[in-house]
Amino acid sequence: xxxxxxxxxxxxxxxxxxxxxxxxxxxxxxxxxxxxxxxxxxxxxxxxxxxxxxxxxxxxxxxxxxxxxxxxxxxxxxxxxxxxxxxxxxxxxxxxxxxxxxxxxxxxxxxxxxxxxxxxxxxxxxxxxxxxxxxxxxxxxxxxxxxxxxxxxxxxxxxxxxxxxxxxxxxxxxxxxxxxxxxxxxxxxxxxxxxxxxxxxxxxxxxxxxxxxxxxxxxxxxxxxxxxxxxxxxxxx
Amino acid sequence: xxxxxxxxxxxxxxxxxxxxxxxxxxxxxxxxxxxxxxxxxxxxxxxxxxxxxxxxxxxxxxxxxxxxxxxxxxxxxxxxxxxxxxxxxxxxxxxxxxxxxxxxxxxxxxxxxxxxxxxxxxxxxxxxxxxxxxxxxxxxxxxxxxxxxxxxxxxxxxxxxxxxxxxxxxxxxxxxxxxxxxxxxxxxxxxxxxxxxxxxxxxxxxxxxxxxxxxxxxxxxxxxxxxxxxxxxxxxxxxxxxxxxxxxxxxxxxxxxxxxxxxxxxxxxxxxxxxxxxxxxxxxxxxxxxxxxxxxxxxxxxxxxxxxxxxxxxxxxxxxxxxxxxxxxxxxxxxxxxxxxxxxxxxxxxxxxxxxxxxxxxxxxxxxxxxxxxxxxxxxxxxxxxxxxxxxxxxxxxxxxxxxxxxxxxxxxxxxxxxxxxxxxxxxxxxxxxxxxxxxxxxxxxxxxxxxxxxxxxxxxxxxxxxxxxxxxxxxxxxxxxxxxxxxxxxxxxxxxxxxxxxxxxxxxxxxxxxxxxxxxxxxxxxxxxxxxxxxxxxxxxxxxxxxxxxxxxxxxxxxxxxxxxxxxxxxxxxxxxxxxxxxxxxxxxxxxxxxxxxxxxxxxxxxxxxxxxxx
Numbered sequence: 001x002x003x004x005x006x007x008x009x010x011x012x013x014x015x016x017x018x019x020x021x022x023x024x025x026x027x028x029x030x031x032x033x034x035x036x037x038x039x040x041x042x043x044x045x046x047x048x049x050x051x052x053x054x055x056x057x058x059x060x061x062x063x064x065x066x067x068x069x070x071x072x073x074x075x076x077x078x079x080x081x082x083x084x085x086x087x088x089x090x091x092x093x094x095x096x097x098x099x100x101x102x103x104x105x106x107x108x109x110x111x112x113x114x115x116x117x118x119x120x121x122x123x124x125x126x127x128x129x130x131x132x133x134x135x136x137x138x139x140x141x142x143x144x145x146x147x148x149x150x151x152x153x154x155x156x157x158x159x160x161x162x163x164x165x166x167x168x169x170x171x172x173x174x175x176x177x178x179x180x181x182x183x184x185x186x187x188x189x190x191x192x193x194x195x196x197x198x199x200x201x202x203x204x205x206x207x208x209x210x211x212x213x214x215x216x217x218x219x220x221x222x223x224x225x226x227x228x229x230x231x232x233x234x235x236x237x
Numbered sequence: 238x239x240x241x242x243x244x245x246x247x248x249x250x251x252x253x254x255x256x257x258x259x260x261x262x263x264x265x266x267x268x269x270x271x272x273x274x275x276x277x278x279x280x281x282x283x284x285x286x287x288x289x290x291x292x293x294x295x296x297x298x299x300x301x302x303x304x305x306x307x308x309x310x311x312x313x314x315x316x317x318x319x320x321x322x323x324x325x326x327x328x329x330x331x332x333x334x335x336x337x338x339x340x341x342x343x344x345x346x347x348x349x350x351x352x353x354x355x356x357x358x359x360x361x362x363x364x365x366x367x368x369x370x371x372x373x374x375x376x377x378x379x380x381x382x383x384x385x386x387x388x389x390x391x392x393x394x395x396x397x398x399x400x401x402x403x404x405x406x407x408x409x410x411x412x413x414x415x416x417x418x419x420x421x422x423x424x425x426x427x428x429x430x431x432x433x434x435x436x437x438x439x440x441x442x443x444x445x446x447x448x449x450x451x452x453x454x455x456x457x458x459x460x461x462x463x464x465x466x467x468x469x470x471x472x473x474x475x476x477x478x479x480x481x482x483x484x485x486x487x488x489x490x491x492x493x494x495x496x497x498x499x500x501x502x503x504x505x506x507x508x509x510x511x512x513x514x515x516x517x518x519x520x521x522x523x524x525x526x527x528x529x530x531x532x533x534x535x536x537x538x539x540x541x542x543x544x545x546x547x548x549x550x551x552x553x554x555x556x557x558x559x560x561x562x563x564x565x566x567x568x569x570x571x572x573x574x575x576x577x578x579x580x581x582x583x584x585x586x587x588x589x590x591x592x593x594x595x596x597x598x599x600x601x602x603x604x605x606x607x608x609x610x611x612x613x614x615x616x617x618x619x620x621x622x623x624x625x626x627x628x629x630x631x632x633x634x635x636x637x638x639x640x641x642x643x644x645x646x647x648x649x650x651x652x653x654x655x656x657x658x659x660x661x662x663x664x665x666x667x668x669x670x671x672x673x674x675x676x677x678x679x680x681x682x683x684x685x686x687x688x689x690x691x692x693x694x695x696x697x698x699x700x701x702x703x704x705x706x707x708x709x710x711x712x713x714x715x716x717x718x719x720x721x722x723x724x725x726x727x728x729x730x731x732x733x734x735x736x737x738x739x740x741x742x743x744x745x746x747x748x749x750x751x752x753x754x755x756x757x758x759x760x761x762x763x764x765x766x767x768x769x770x771x772x773x774x775x776x777x778x779x780x781x782x783x784x785x786x787x788x789x790x791x792x793x794x795x796x797x798x799x800x801x802x803x804x805x806x807x808x809x810x811x812x813x814x815x816x817x818x819x820x821x822x823x824x825x826x827x828x829x830x831x832x833x834x835x836x837x838x839x840x841x842x843x844x845x846x847x848x849x850x851x852x853x
Contacts (some may be wrong), residue, residue, distance in 0.1 A: 054559050057754045071753045076559040091753070098750040102719035103535050127723050136712070155554065155712075158537070160722040162712030211823045 013081040018088070030074040030085065031059055039087050042096060042116055044103075044186060045137035046075045050146055057099050058116075063088040071095060076142050093120070101125050106132050108200045110187035117201055125200040133187065136162055140181035147181050238554045239514040242522045243400040246260040246303065246391070261340050262297045263317040265380050269304025269463055270498075271620070272311035276328075277301075280312045281387030283331040288339075288344045297339055303467015304459075306621040307367050310350065315362055315380050322362040323348040370637050372599070372607050373623045375583050379467035384502050389510040390470040396515060398589035402478050403523040411482035412438060415585065417593035419605035424450055424541075425653070425682045426758065427604075427671040433575055437483045440573035445485040445486025447476055448569065449549070451492040451499065452534045452541040454666050455654030456705065457613040458685040461579035463621055464609075465492065465499035468583065469506035472528070474579075475585030477520065480527045483575050488527065491546050493534040501705035504531055538709035542757050543568075543576045556711045557757035576716040578683065580609055600626030604670035608684055610652075615645065615690040630660065634688055645690040649773070655702045655709075656762035659695060678769040680762065694791035695774040696781055700728040702766040707749030710759060717760030720751045724767060733794040736782040741771065790852050793837040797853060800841075802827035804849035811841035811850060 012023040017037060024033040029052060034041060044056035054076035060193065061074045065084050074085075086092065097120055104113050105127035113135070138155070141164060145151045152175035156165050166172035182188055240246045266272075266281040284299045292338045305313050310324035316334075321344055323334065330348060337343045349358045350365050359365050362380075382389035390396070402411055416431025437445060449472060453461040465472060476488055485491040490507075492500050507529055510516040518526040532550055539545045540555040547569045549555035568574025585607060588596045597605045604626040610633065612622050617639030624633060630650060634640065641647050649659040652669075658679030660667065667673055689698065707721040724747055727740050748764030755761045771778060780786050787795040800811075800820070805827040812820045812828055822828030829842070830850075842850045 035567075054756060057715050057756070060754050072561060073559060073754075073756070077561045094746075095750050095754050098746055099754060101713050101714060102723065105723070106719060128726065135715075136718070157712065159710040159712045160718055162718065208249055 018085040024079045028079055030077040030079055033079050041087050050142040052076050056137055058096055062089045062092050097122050103135055106130050107135050111189050112186045114202045129200045135187055139184045143180045143184045150174050171212055243404050248389050253388045256367045265302050267313040268301040268307040271308030275311040277312035280326050283328045287331050287335045300383045303384050304463035305380050308620040309618045320361045324350055363781045367618045371623050372625045375608050376623045384467050395470055395521055396474055398586035403521050408482045414593050418588045418596040423580035426737050434483055435846045437573045437575040440566045442573045444572050446569045446574040447480045447485045447488040449490040449582055451577055454538040454541055455685045458611045460495050460609040460611055460684050464501050464579050464583050465501050471583045473510055475582035477527050478585050481525050486527050488529045490531045513844045539711045539759050556713045586848040601670045603672050611685045612686050614688040615641050615834045616688040617642050623841055626670045629666050631665045641690045648691050649689045651687040653680035654685045655705045656765050657682050660764040661773040692789055694787050694789040695770040695777050697791045699767045706763045714756035716751050716755045720747050731781045732792040734785045799851050800828050800830045801849045801851050804847050806847055810844050814840045814844050828851050
């Protein structure tokens with residue numbers, strides 16, 4: 001993705017990623033830079049082959065320093081010289097968990113969301129479950145338009161009434177029934193039939209042992225203070 | 238009538254002024270939205286007919302103008318040259334005004350405004366307390382011109398700022414002037430206008446756009462509407478100047494379709510400006526060309542957000558996008574675009590004419606100039622007010638607004654539209670500027686000011702605004718779509734007596750996520766009404782949850798009605814009015830209210846003359 005098109009090709013910029021100075025291609029999105037360095041952050045509405053959409057907000061990261069920090073959707077955000085990024089600050093984790101909680105309350109039967117809940121150690125869902133299917137990530141809409149060239153489906157309605165449909169909710173000749181929308185849909189598969197939890201959360205795969213950011217590789221855990229860890233510096237000593 | 242140079246415009250101005258007799262009586266009838274609803278057009282017609290009947294058509298002018306601001310007292314008419322302020326007019330008053338005031342030069346006391354505090358009648362507009370403390374730089378011209386007449390606008394010095402700019406200022410000089418004036422965007426965010434212009438000017442691209450955001454959709458707000466309806470040329474002049482400074486030759490005015498008169502007036506103004514050569518190629522012989530298109534909004538509140546507005550202009554669904562790349566770099570059709578609100582544009586000619594130093598002397602350290610507020614709700618003087626930045630809420634609400642009706646107590650004021658915060662009585666001496674409002678958890682927004690009295694339930698208020706925003710959310714990003722839905726659910730539970738104390742933590746959590754993680758300004762500011770009421774009126778939330786009581790007596794699920802047998806005279810009025818037949822009793826015997834049948838409509842409470850119906 002090249003949003004930062006004014007930068008010359010080939011020249012790298014330096015960014016501070018979780019306290020480490022690393023190089024990034026100015027044509028990358030922030031998410032691409034984060035993924036390049038092997039840091040795993042959750043995404044739901046993102047796919048490498050499609051235009052970033054920035055709506056699930058699970059890929060939020062914290063940028064800036066001092067009292068000028070904010071959360072941004074990394075899939076849409078450009079990289080620039082000197083950008084400071086924290087992928088797992090407490091604020092980020094808390095936000096991701098609440099967003100996932102909102103999503104699971106809407107679609108508790110999604111395996112994808114349940115797996116993500118286990119990874120993020122989400123412990124409870126405080127909202128009334130609605131038992132919907134679609135999480136409105138828009139991957140199918142973009143797939144249909146950008147990769148299949150059909151534009152057979154799109155969004156209708158607004159706010160909580162938003163849904164995905166064909167024009168005028170009618171059978172559409174534009175749709176070739178290619179199934180690409182089903183292929184890319186993250187929630188089309190059923191919830192895993194493991195331990196039948198009494199709560200909305202399946203909880204079957206939650207790792208109950210607190211771990212220090214498992215996917216970052218050993219290097220990160222020697223940093224004092226650790227700037228990426230979920231637990232905060234005081235817990236890592 | 239095409240003017241091709243500054244000199245020709247000046248000649249035209251002199252010609253118009255020479256043709257005007259300053260002493261000729263003119264009746265300026267307010268044609269603003271409030272007065273229109275009060276049949277001001279019938280009043281205007283009555284003036285015209287009466288003047289014709291008396292054979293005075295050549296001797297008296299009648300002008301239908303934009304909003305004068307004092308909607309509470311409409312229909313309003315100003316009689317020039319004396320500037321006599323007549324209010325609450327009806328058709329029957331008109332012959333008397335013509336006979337007495339126009340012909341015999343006598344004022345009619347009955348139609349004058351009474352200053353209750355001073356206990357005397359007030360003759361001219363400037364003496365009315367509502368106007369006295371205002372500084373009407375933008376709105377003041379509304380009563381002086383017919384919005385359908387470019388000549389009127391030129392006569393009061395209109396387009397002289399444009400002459401000044403095209404006649405010798407370099408574009409960067411204009412940008413610097415606006416930067417030095419310190420003006421910040423009037424649409425909500427308060428971004429420094431000059432810096433926005435500079436970024437757009439410096440952005441790469443041969444085609445650039447200037448856009449006027451007139452998609453004002455806040456409940457109870459009509460500032461931009463009144464400027465566009467009352468003085469559309471001031472907005473045009475600002476936009477032409479902005480386009481010159483930025484290096485743009487094309488612009489858009491995005492007006493909500495629910496403002497038919499604003500649409501009509503801006504379209505007419507554009508047509509007139511084109512005919513006069515003030516829009517089009519080679520404006521005033523400067524070589525600079527600029528033209529404008531008007532676009533009607535499709536009824537979505539979120540289209541007031543700049544990127545959603547631009548998407549809508551492009552013919553796409555009005556949904557916002559991330560602004561990490563600013564619209565000044567990539568806006569409409571991915572080209573550098575400068576969007577400002579109606580009121581911001583209307584300020585530009587003032588700044589150019591009077592200079593940045595003059596402008597920056599008005600207001601506070603961080604907020605310069607004046608701001609128009611629509612003062613509505615539980616307030617005596619409903620209307621549009623324009624005050625210098627830094628005036629306190631107390632001055633606006635009590636000195637200008639005349640305080641709260643029926644001797645009730647002031648409780649809170651909500652500023653900044655649906656996503657503003659509620660400011661409590663303890664902060665009433667707060668000076669109103671961008672930063673101070675943000676500090677206390679509210680915002681300037683576009684200038685809505687909703688005053689609430691003691692009978693307002695703050696939980697109910699928060700629920701109302703959350704529901705409004707939920708319905709107006711585009712639904713694109715998760716925090717806003719799902720978060721507002723859940724917030725609405727939780728608040729509904731609280732107002733219906735099903736709330737739990739842990740719900741308060743949950744809405745706090747949700748509020749932070751909305752603010753931090755929403756895609757656009759709508760979601761990011763949406764928690765303000767909840768967070769501010771929770772901060773300043775937490776006891777009300779707790780009363781709903783713990784005691785199952787609504788202290789203000791608003792939430793129907795939590796109140797009960799009963800009849801006090803000692804006070805009840807058995808007059809039978811409540812019995813007769815009760816739509817649910819819940820009240821029984823013999824005449825002249827105390828009545829009884831069956832709580833099981835009661836639908837809590839409150840009619841009995843309202844009709845009882847003996848305070849015998851108890852609400853608790």
